[in-house]
Amino acid sequence: xxxxxxxxxxxxxxxxxxxxxxxxxxxxxxxxxxxxxxxxxxxxxxxxxxxxxxxxxxxxxxxxxxxxxxxxxxxxxxxxxxxxxxxxxxxxxxxxxxxxxxxxxxxxxxxxxxxxxxxxxxxxxxxxxxxxxxxxxxxxxxxxxxxxxxxxxxxxxxxxxxxxxxxxxxxxxxxxxxxxxxxxxxxxxxxxxxxxxxxxxxxxxxxxxxxxxxxxxxxxxxxxxxxxxxxxxxxxxxxxxxxxxxxxxxxxxxxxxxxxxxxxxxxxxxxxxxxxxxxxxxxxxxxxxxxxxxxxxxxxxxxxxxxxxxxxxxxxxxxxxxxxxxxxxxxxxxxxxxxxxx
Amino acid sequence: xxxxxxxxxxxxxxxxxxxxxxxxxxxxxxxxxxxxxxxxxxxxxxxxxxxxxxxxxxxxxxxxxxxxxxxxxxxxxxxxxxxxxxxxxxxxxxxxxxxxxxxxxxxxxxxxxxxxxxxxxxxxxxxxxxxxxxxxxxxxxxxxxxxxxxxxxxxxxxxxxxxxxxxxxxxxxxxxxxxxxxxxxxxxxxxxxxxxxxxxxxxxxxxxxxxxxxxxxxxxxxxxxxxxxxxxxxxxxxxxxxxxxxxxxxxxxxxxxxxxxxxxxxxxxxxxxxxxxxxxxxxxxxxxxxxxxxxxxxxxxxxxxxxxxxxxxxxxxxxxxxxxxxxxxxxxxxxxxxxxxxxxxxxxxxxxxxxxxxxxxxxxxxxxxxxxxxxxxxxxxxxxxxxxxxxxxxxxxxxxxxxxxxxxxxxxxxxxxxxxxxxxxxxxxxxxxxxxxxxxxxxxxxxxxxxxxxxxxxxxxxxxxxxxxxxxxxxxxxxxxxxxxxxxxxxxxxxxxxxxxxxxxxxxxxxxxxxxxxxxxxxxxxxxxxxxxxxxxxxxxxxxxxxxxxxxxxxx
Ligand code: SF4
Ligand code: SF4
Numbered sequence: 001x002x003x004x005x006x007x008x009x010x011x012x013x014x015x016x017x018x019x020x021x022x023x024x025x026x027x028x029x030x031x032x033x034x035x036x037x038x039x040x041x042x043x044x045x046x047x048x049x050x051x052x053x054x055x056x057x058x059x060x061x062x063x064x065x066x067x068x069x070x071x072x073x074x075x076x077x078x079x080x081x082x083x084x085x086x087x088x089x090x091x092x093x094x095x096x097x098x099x100x101x102x103x104x105x106x107x108x109x110x111x112x113x114x115x116x117x118x119x120x121x122x123x124x125x126x127x128x129x130x131x132x133x134x135x136x137x138x139x140x141x142x143x144x145x146x147x148x149x150x151x152x153x154x155x156x157x158x159x160x161x162x163x164x165x166x167x168x169x170x171x172x173x174x175x176x177x178x179x180x181x182x183x184x185x186x187x188x189x190x191x192x193x194x195x196x197x198x199x200x201x202x203x204x205x206x207x208x209x210x211x212x213x214x215x216x217x218x219x220x221x222x223x224x225x226x227x228x229x230x231x232x233x234x235x236x237x238x239x240x241x242x243x244x245x246x247x248x249x250x251x252x253x254x255x256x257x258x259x260x261x262x263x264x265x266x267x268x269x270x271x272x273x274x275x276x277x278x279x280x281x282x283x284x285x286x287x288x289x290x291x292x293x294x295x296x297x298x299x300x301x302x303x304x305x306x307x308x309x310x311x312x313x314x315x316x317x318x319x320x321x322x323x324x325x326x327x328x329x330x331x332x333x334x335x336x337x338x339x340x341x342x
Numbered sequence: 343x344x345x346x347x348x349x350x351x352x353x354x355x356x357x358x359x360x361x362x363x364x365x366x367x368x369x370x371x372x373x374x375x376x377x378x379x380x381x382x383x384x385x386x387x388x389x390x391x392x393x394x395x396x397x398x399x400x401x402x403x404x405x406x407x408x409x410x411x412x413x414x415x416x417x418x419x420x421x422x423x424x425x426x427x428x429x430x431x432x433x434x435x436x437x438x439x440x441x442x443x444x445x446x447x448x449x450x451x452x453x454x455x456x457x458x459x460x461x462x463x464x465x466x467x468x469x470x471x472x473x474x475x476x477x478x479x480x481x482x483x484x485x486x487x488x489x490x491x492x493x494x495x496x497x498x499x500x501x502x503x504x505x506x507x508x509x510x511x512x513x514x515x516x517x518x519x520x521x522x523x524x525x526x527x528x529x530x531x532x533x534x535x536x537x538x539x540x541x542x543x544x545x546x547x548x549x550x551x552x553x554x555x556x557x558x559x560x561x562x563x564x565x566x567x568x569x570x571x572x573x574x575x576x577x578x579x580x581x582x583x584x585x586x587x588x589x590x591x592x593x594x595x596x597x598x599x600x601x602x603x604x605x606x607x608x609x610x611x612x613x614x615x616x617x618x619x620x621x622x623x624x625x626x627x628x629x630x631x632x633x634x635x636x637x638x639x640x641x642x643x644x645x646x647x648x649x650x651x652x653x654x655x656x657x658x659x660x661x662x663x664x665x666x667x668x669x670x671x672x673x674x675x676x677x678x679x680x681x682x683x684x685x686x687x688x689x690x691x692x693x694x695x696x697x698x699x700x701x702x703x704x705x706x707x708x709x710x711x712x713x714x715x716x717x718x719x720x721x722x723x724x725x726x727x728x729x730x731x732x733x734x735x736x737x738x739x740x741x742x743x744x745x746x747x748x749x750x751x752x753x754x755x756x757x758x759x760x761x762x763x764x765x766x767x768x769x770x771x772x773x774x775x776x777x778x779x780x781x782x783x784x785x786x787x788x789x790x791x792x793x794x795x796x797x798x799x800x801x802x803x804x805x806x807x808x809x810x811x812x813x814x815x816x817x818x819x820x821x822x823x824x825x826x827x828x829x830x831x832x833x834x835x836x837x838x839x840x841x842x843x844x845x846x847x848x849x850x851x852x853x854x855x856x857x858x859x860x861x862x863x864x865x866x867x868x869x870x871x872x873x874x875x876x877x878x879x880x881x882x883x884x885x886x887x888x889x890x891x892x893x894x895x896x897x898x
Contacts, residue, residue: 298715
């Protein structure tokens, strides 16, 4: 049900520019106003969200440790530096691995129940599919986004040429098929299928889980359609995009409606981004279980709101239990306490 | 315990397919057995008086009744507390915002694995709170409620929190697997803080907390009784070894103060571990003392709120200063070490007296630089260091009747990374050591299902279900390698793993690491022992007449 709603939403989103440009000829609106506004909302929203998190206190260091600690004798017990870091540099590496290699997800296992010789057996096996498709999707998306820079930069920097060359290295079809175009679609289809197919994941999936998948899929598909099937006028599009970044707004002729649909979907994504779970992109950097070294036993840290709380005083304790303590032969600070309080 | 199904029946009843109704529509089971008994009025009142503002609403109530007798403005209290904590804890704010519901954590929780209840999937447990966050604190949630998985705070939601946040042992296994490190244990801690504000608590937490504050230990053992128990154990040690060991209490002017969970002092099998400590210290002629005032290492405050945690923890430094000790040696305990490693210095570092120094072993001269801030060393670190420097005469063959495996307690494993030290000690004191299967040990270890104050009888079925992953791994090495002892470094484990093993791997007993150290320790040249610390005959001495009952077992 949630998946259907989401699909429906995305269809509606496609229809808006289709009519807006096709029937109502609102090219400036969809070519300039919408993407510019969306970009502003994206940037402001992203920054606002990061600041909102950054303003929260981090009273305690609570890294989840995934391996041996820094021992008192490092030769006896080898520290697992990347999973249980104790210095800033080690923590930095942990974060790199987390952000660029999805290391925690790489650990993923799957549990299953069996009967072997009539006895219960709980089995765990490594399960890297989610990791694999998540990696494929995220990297594809990232490279696709980078490739788009060619539309916003003049001259086109050399690394973009290199990137495009590698991305199209298989030399299939004309225009050359990009690997990342396949990757992003394959990744998204897997993520969507998993949500529908695995009953546990389906149970926890909300509209806000399906919607971004379908939205990004529609972005990708509309882009692919433009490149491989509609074969849009890239020169004209670049004229428009360069206009956007240099603030010389200009709508060239001959850009098909498909382009406006694509731009509108991308704009929707940008607006949606800071207010949704997609902000995990920024949040992953701020997760206190990952971005802090496990060093609270080694170095002092301040809790900015540390309340003033004292322990139950020993003097009171001795007052209360003094007579019994004296009788048991336990030493007293104040001999007076040996007498019972009547 | 009679109505608990047999192990294989229970196993067959587990179904990982969620119910047909959405989770917001699926009612919660409030029948007895699904919840722990609420805190006694006087215990809640006591803590309310001691720490203003974080405990509330002491009253008689029962979860199976419709009326939970909440204060009329309960919603305001809970929501204000929620808002406040979003600012005080970046963890909470970030964890509320960035979960993508990928489900990587779903089958990592022992309670889910053993029950199949979808609300025990860490992601959904957190959603119970997150849905309120979205509904009450975000704009999108307010507008699109149902579609964004949002809802408003109602009494039913709060009741659901009570059931499921007291069905999480704060073991952090889910956090290890989450791509963003979302720690459901942290969310559980926050939810519990909020529930304490309106007096939703359980007695197995409230009573220990108030006892720890008043008497120093969670059972409320008064100082003279504490001394009696320790004396009994000294006698028991003499019975086994022929040696009368020292057991200094509340003495000033020693270098080291030793603090261990009080579970080691009173409960079987923890007492054998405690005897192991006493023997080790006596062997070393260690300059140390214990304390009745700081006679609880385990920090039950961790299961209520950070204020109570701080208050109970502060006793350690207060007593160290009063007795003039230089540093603290800590016994085998899980939550105690979570608090010591991650919270202690931050909360209470300013209470350290100027006489305190970075711990240095008086026997080997090793300086424990890795505890320079807290000034507190874990006993397995201390003992491993002794063994490395060949300071202990050990006869591991005294443990030859045992085939031992090691259960990593969640807290030292996932909040510290204390993984190798206990193994090093174990391998030195026993000849037969076996690891449980991969995926169930070290950082991936499974909880005993009774941590965070849930080791109480009335929820035994839930505990046994949650104990399935650990119990099954144990059964595996029992069948394959004839393992008959599971060692651990946690007092709660020593209490909770016993029924768990009886149920899932009958025949395996539970021991602390230092119990096995005590068995192996050779006091004098040519010394002969005929029994281990449990007064069970050692191999070759089975025929000895043995019908003696330890005197301290009567009230245990
Ligand atoms: S693994 Fe993390 S992100 Fe994924 S569902 Fe669980 S808590 Fe959410
Ligand atoms: S902290 Fe442990 S008990 Fe709680 S949800 Fe996570 S895995 Fe389950």
